[in-house]
Amino acid sequence: MTLTLASIEAGYGLSRERLLRIEYHLRLTRSLEERIVSLFRQGKVIGGIYRSLGQEGESVACAAALDFSRGDIVSPLIRNMGSLLVAGALPVEILRQYLARGNSLTRGRELNIHIKDFKRGFMGPVSPLGAMIPVMAGVTMAGRIQGKSMVGMVHIGDGGASTGAFAEGLNFATVQRLPLVIVIENNGYAYSTPTVKQTLATRLADRALGVGATGETVDGNDVLATYAAAKRAVDRARAGEGVTLLEVVTFRMKGHAEHDNQSYVPKEVIEEWKQKDPVDRYERVLLEAGVATPDDLAAIQARVKGELDAAVDEAERSPLPIAEDAARGVYHGDGFWDEPR
Amino acid sequence: MTLTLASIEAGYGLSRERLLRIEYHLRLTRSLEERIVSLFRQGKVIGGIYRSLGQEGESVACAAALDFSRGDIVSPLIRNMGSLLVAGALPVEILRQYLARGNSLTRGRELNIHIKDFKRGFMGPVSPLGAMIPVMAGVTMAGRIQGKSMVGMVHIGDGGASTGAFAEGLNFATVQRLPLVIVIENNGYAYSTPTVKQTLATRLADRALGVGATGETVDGNDVLATYAAAKRAVDRARAGEGVTLLEVVTFRMKGHAEHDNQSYVPKEVIEEWKQKDPVDRYERVLLEAGVATPDDLAAIQARVKGELDAAVDEAERSPLPIAEDAARGVYHGDGFWDEPR
Amino acid sequence: MSENLIPKAGGETLYIDAIRQAMREEMHADPRVFLIGEDVGVFGGAFKTSSGLIEEFGATRVIDTPISEVAITGAACGAALMGMRPIAEMQFINFITVTFDMLSSFAATSRYRGNGGCPIVVRGPAGGGVRGGPFHSGNPEAYFFNIPGLKIVYPGTAYDAKGLLKAAIRDEDPVLYLEHKFLYRRIKEDLPVDDYVVPIGKAKLRREGRDLTIITYGAMIYLAEEAAEELAKDGVSVEILDMRSILPFDEEAMLESVAKTNRAIVLYEAPLTGGVGAEFAARIAEKAFDWLDAPIKRVASLDTPVPYAPQLEDFHRPSKAKLIAAAKELLRY
């Protein structure tokens, strides 16, 4: 079967505009991360960076299945910068985090993508893995009490799925039939620990079986397939059919953080996954289906470059935090969070 | 097929002697608990009591599948007094716990069946549900490091299976391929919460699927079937085939504790389960198969009565704790635990 | 909901009923308030603290959960961020340790790190004297006391139980609310019919005195009173300050009282070392040094887990005798 725009529209319900928007977000994610790496090398980033190279596909595709106009909320992990961008976080907001600026969303108190804005529909994680599953259960539970038709989506890794918080949250959300999609990113490793040392299960989606949720596994580097699976899960959630545990199979193409050279990953494996790069694959689909021309893709990259030039510039010009502010905004009532920055 | 001693021996590998020993432990458990209830009504029990009526079958059958001479260790829950007795805990030791005596195994510091003796092969739980799963994983891990061929068995309820500690312990023990049998007692309720509010899963044994363990569900009120399933699990564990999650389906015939009149359980359900009483059923099998005569059963009950008369007497004559001892034995080195009591 | 639809209670009220009244009235007054926990709905809670609430407010606002303290408190946090006012019950407060991370990492830091205020209440039966043994007698306030972003209260009277719970529910930040299970059905007070709150962070002077201040909270206020009565017979005039709120606590009231009496005993039910009372003593030692005529004494439980047998538990706990001995030592000073 030859791919055409019509066949994609029929199969996935995605218009040309939305397909190109996905492409834009894929490129935006990858390029923004490259900017962050280069700022890091210049010594401008405070703290570490955690790459999502190779995982932009599932991040963007899953978030694209949400409907932020209906109040949907996504809670990404550190390697889901793409989800945040789809939800409407601005590159400059993410850059200000990495540069620890006083006018960042967290005012320099927190790092990388740990940012929240419910109006736009996102909430970054806390570091303890698993914690966001119960929290997002509560977010969707509140949505239901409030009569909203919102859906929640929360990401967890193959490693994070071993936490008790994950297990409690999954079971709790399932038995309460909450409109929550839990995405397990099986990217082969948790820091240096391969998934075979994390669990004997071969399909992480099978955790769903034990609690009565719906489970599904999808090739996370296939953007359209991932979108389709995420969309099914979101639709089920919105229809009141409860929790889906969606396993996206992908690969972490860089070490855990910049200092980790990934020596524990066999070279062939990295080579193999390079061939499966989600952005390359997606672009081939767009070209093959005649959705976009090489010029269209170049135009998108040019747009991304322009936006990021401006964003980096703005971030670097952003003010540093005021030292004395460290003492404020712990509790309600001191006005800190009402002051403009 | 008519049941005979020979068919039971062939099917379950249980000799007449062992079959009668199981009967003895069933009766001992039930009768000991009745004694505790009567002491409770006399106001002699400190704190509460948690009945196992209706669950003696699975407690005794599961523990009977262990081989304590090989160093096996069982960690029961509050409703598994039967497991302790099979492992060799003495009725007087359990009574001293309830009466909070100074010469109890815990010297009056802990309650009911929270007692431990690794030489005999048992360790009671702490109250936080789920905690014993990781702990027993560690016990079996140590056994393996030490080159022992021991097996561990740990009990958890339908309610306790919702804890993060359970999930972490199950996954950890499974991926480490530890010789551990985890028994989930699905007795219909966790305090007042029916299993349908605990989880959407219909088979709790399916939690095994999500982590790559072996799962099995058995009628916990069928003593022989439960023994057989437990024996399979123990054999697998000893053979290095890893963790089995064994769900025993049973029913809690009394409230959570003595003060709970179980008003939330439909009368018919209780009536229905009364018909399935594990001790009655087991005795019918023994009689039908010609393993025992009514006189044999009466003799066992008489023996139990005699032993318990003596045990209650001894427990009631046991000394109260010495107040000043409360300050001692927190850390190693003050000699407290070396002193006889 | 209009004011006059809110059912007013009051009158002779047990400590435990004060808690229920507070929840009920707040649930009437504010549709954002809901209760979540194990057996809190159909069963009305292990201690019947929430009995009747599910009948009145339905299962969407009185939520029975699996045995999952992390999920219960985590869901409360998520709901709070969405504008709700969850009350999460721990069946026994001991089990709050299971979800320590959710409270310390997520809830306590939420506002500070720009994630928004996280106005949850986590409440549950605390305290000993009920022969509950090591796992059902806990006083965990000190575990959470070095975690900025949390608030902690521990009422000793029915009046405060109601007023502090209302304040906690209305508070914009996460509050740990410890209720003393020994007091549940032993304390009965005449409560106002009209709505009131007891502000978090304000101590209550329970007894005025001249010679010595006992600074305490929770169930220990009654032990302090017993000791004060006895000391009064010897002509010693004891002042008793019920802190009620632990984080934040009423430093001013504490210092004021010590400035007057010049002698202080800090009394608490948790083990001595590392208890909340250490902070109280440290503040006095820094800020009321000039007024002190004697060392600051502490009376607390032994540095051991809580034992089960009555003889052991009684020896473990602070006693009137220990309190009076400490007082006499200070007075001789």
Add this chain to the structure above:
Amino acid sequence: MSENLIPKAGGETLYIDAIRQAMREEMHADPRVFLIGEDVGVFGGAFKTSSGLIEEFGATRVIDTPISEVAITGAACGAALMGMRPIAEMQFINFITVTFDMLSSFAATSRYRGNGGCPIVVRGPAGGGVRGGPFHSGNPEAYFFNIPGLKIVYPGTAYDAKGLLKAAIRDEDPVLYLEHKFLYRRIKEDLPVDDYVVPIGKAKLRREGRDLTIITYGAMIYLAEEAAEELAKDGVSVEILDMRSILPFDEEAMLESVAKTNRAIVLYEAPLTGGVGAEFAARIAEKAFDWLDAPIKRVASLDTPVPYAPQLEDFHRPSKAKLIAAAKELLRY
């Protein structure tokens, strides 16, 4: 294993290598010792603290685990009861809060309730100053300080890091071992080649002085020294007591020093309120009252989570300036 097969190390040693040396030597000397944690094996630990150990001792004694702090510490407890000597690593000490219940309910109470001693070591990188933000800069010692049955140590030197870890591994009770990640590669000392331990519960007088004692531990000993140097220029003679062990702690050494200098500052890196230093101050206020010529001051971090940006974190933390100001205030007294 015969004595002479135990590899001796020593010489110029980084703080982090002192930790590795201690584990390695104890693993050689005692087959019951093993290490368990996330990425501790093949990768050698997130900070490379255990690098080389799996090559030397194999995967049964250096165990890589799933991300399951409850299982890691719980399994350590179970193994300890079986006679082993497990060392459980938390990748960052912050994540110890995930398994608070296992440590407080199970491990701490085990001996007391007749379940047998539970000799585990739980260790992990603690402390701030590394721009780790709210979740990678924690000093959680106070959370565990009101839990009898646990021990807590927090070394500030390479010598103590090695000697205290050996003592912790050999201890018959559960020990939380906090290692300061800022010091890992910044502190280097000449260590003895022969086996030694630093006994748990003994403080170390780091600097003798006459006018004022700074009581501290962990990385703060260096801040205390900087301040002492500066104060020395003004002729002020500062004594510095490095507590090293927090539970139990060396009350005697503390009181002795205060008896000599008559002035005390308690310095710690955790937030002020409810910190371990409150207990130190309270003990002094009770037991050294007669010797005190001035209030007991505390210098600690702000009562906030640890912020990420350098400007904020530096303001949050104790500083030389704050310490000197506190000292001067006491000296003027």
